[in-house]
Amino acid sequence: MTPAISARDLRKVYPGDPPVVALDGVSIDIRDNEFFTLLGPSGCGKTTLLRMIAGFEHPTAGTLSMHGDNLLDSPPHKRPVNTVFQSYALFPHLTVAQNISFGLEMLGKPADEIKATVDEMLALVKMEAMADRQTSQISGGQQQRVALARALAPRPRVLLLDEPLSALDFKLRKEMQLELKRLQTETGITFIFVTHDQEEALTMSDRIAVMNAGSVRQIGRPRDIYDHPAERFVADFIGDTNFLAGEIVSTENGHAEVRLTSGKTVPAPAPEETQSGRKITLAVRPEHAGISAGSDGLLSGDLREVVYFGTDTHFHVALDDGTAFVVRRQNRPDVASDLQAGARVSVDFPPLTGQVLRD
Numbered sequence: 001m002t003p004a005i006s007a008r009d010l011r012k013v014y015p016g017d018p019p020v021v022a023l024d025g026v027s028i029d030i031r032d033n034e035f036f037t038l039l040g041p042s043g044c045g046k047t048t049l050l051r052m053i054a055g056f057e058h059p060t061a062g063t064l065s066m067h068g069d070n071l072l073d074s075p076p077h078k079r080p081v082n083t084v085f086q087s088y089a090l091f092p093h094l095t096v097a098q099n100i101s102f103g104l105e106m107l108g109k110p111a112d113e114i115k116a117t118v119d120e121m122l123a124l125v126k127m128e129a130m131a132d133r134q135t136s137q138i139s140g141g142q143q144q145r146v147a148l149a150r151a152l153a154p155r156p157r158v159l160l161l162d163e164p165l166s167a168l169d170f171k172l173r174k175e176m177q178l179e180l181k182r183l184q185t186e187t188g189i190t191f192i193f194v195t196h197d198q199e200e201a202l203t204m205s206d207r208i209a210v211m212n213a214g215s216v217r218q219i220g221r222p223r224d225i226y227d228h229p230a231e232r233f234v235a236d237f238i239g240d241t242n243f244l245a246g247e248i249v250s251t252e253n254g255h256a257e258v259r260l261t262s263g264k265t266v267p268a269p270a271p272e273e274t275q276s277g278r279k280i281t282l283a284v285r286p287e288h289a290g291i292s293a294g295s296d297g298l299l300s301g302d303l304r305e306v307v308y309f310g311t312d313t314h315f316h317v318a319l320d321d322g323t324a325f326v327v328r329r330q331n332r333p334d335v336a337s338d339l340q341a342g343a344r345v346s347v348d349f350p351p352l353t354g355q356v357l358r359d
């Protein structure tokens with residue numbers, strides 16, 4: 001199927017002394033009807049890529065197409081794309097309904113069609129009761145809904161969302177995350193969402209592109225990216241991770257046998273054939289590991305600190321090779337923890353849960 005958006009080797013260099021390489025050869029295919037997230041730290045090029053799709057920036061090199069048609073020759077207003085910005089940019093002197101209808105009037109749509117679309121959009125974002133309120137008299141979360149309704153009203157094929165939830169408080173942001181996902185599913189419009197918040201990306205997206213320093217480091221479904229980060233940057237940026245030194249003993253059929261510094265070996269997924277003897281880093285999520293008293297597990301060390309978080313407890317261990325390792329255990333009323341700081345402990349994790357990282 002032709003992708004909704006296809007970018008090939010996109011490069012953007014902003015002139016200056018020195019010039020800034022904002023995009024350094026980005027290739028991405030975004031599917032039709034997909035909730036696709038560009039995730040990465042500040043300055044990695046997310047907004048530049050979004051602005052390029054909208055038509056506000058032109059690449060220094062590379063190609064960009066939408067549903068198979070070259071996008072780079074069309075001006076922003078000719079692209080079937082709309083953007084929701086972080087600052088909602090609503091007209092404060094107009095009502096909610098007038099804000100939604102404004103763009104449709106500019107497009108010269110007939111009055112009855114505008115009325116029907118505005119009603120439909122008001123229902124979609126659950127703002128029917130506030131249609132006649134001025135947007136200066138509604139809350140931040142409600143303004144965000146109006147901004148979404150306004151952007152969806154002309155039925156763009158692709159909706160670009162540039163950190164649209166970052167101005168909202170924590171609870172509202174959680175609500176709007178679910179709401180955005182619902183809107184995307186109900187409208188079937190391709191959403192391209194920009195955020196530096198990994199949790200936001202994991203909860204809403206069909207797929208995520210993790211970016212760093214102008215390039216895409218990994219593309220995948222949230223679970224694939226979380227469970228199988230391809231490299232250290234991705235493992236570190238998304239969630240918490242323990243990094244263990246190891247050595248490849250052998251690789252076969254996508255699995256590697258990895259020797260840990262304790263001398264014990266553990267199988268781990270390894271997408272590439274890797275030479276035996278090669279030193280690697282194994283990433284292990286804190287919640288995938290277990291801890292027990294004693295020292296006959298996969299790894300052993302000294303328990304340095306036990307930190308209670310309500311929902312779970314974090315055990316900070318100094319492994320015998322000096323590596324710091326955190327085990328996270330979910331708290332349950334029926335499981336008592338008798339491990340105290342100072343104890344000798346074993347750390348274990350099931351086969352195939354550690355991930356061999358690319359350098």
Ligand SMILES: Nc1ncnc2c1ncn2[C@@H]1O[C@H](COP(=O)(O)OP(=O)(O)OP(=O)(O)O)[C@@H](O)[C@H]1O
Nearest residue numbers: 014020021022041042043044045046047048049196
């Ligand atoms: N108009 C411009 N002129 C010069 N440099 C720019 C311009 N716009 C962006 N940059 C630089 O390009 C790089 C990428 O910026 P971009 O805004 O795309 O990053 P971002 O990932 O969206 O960051 P943030 O999350 O902070 O918005 C940054 O180093 C930024 O300083």
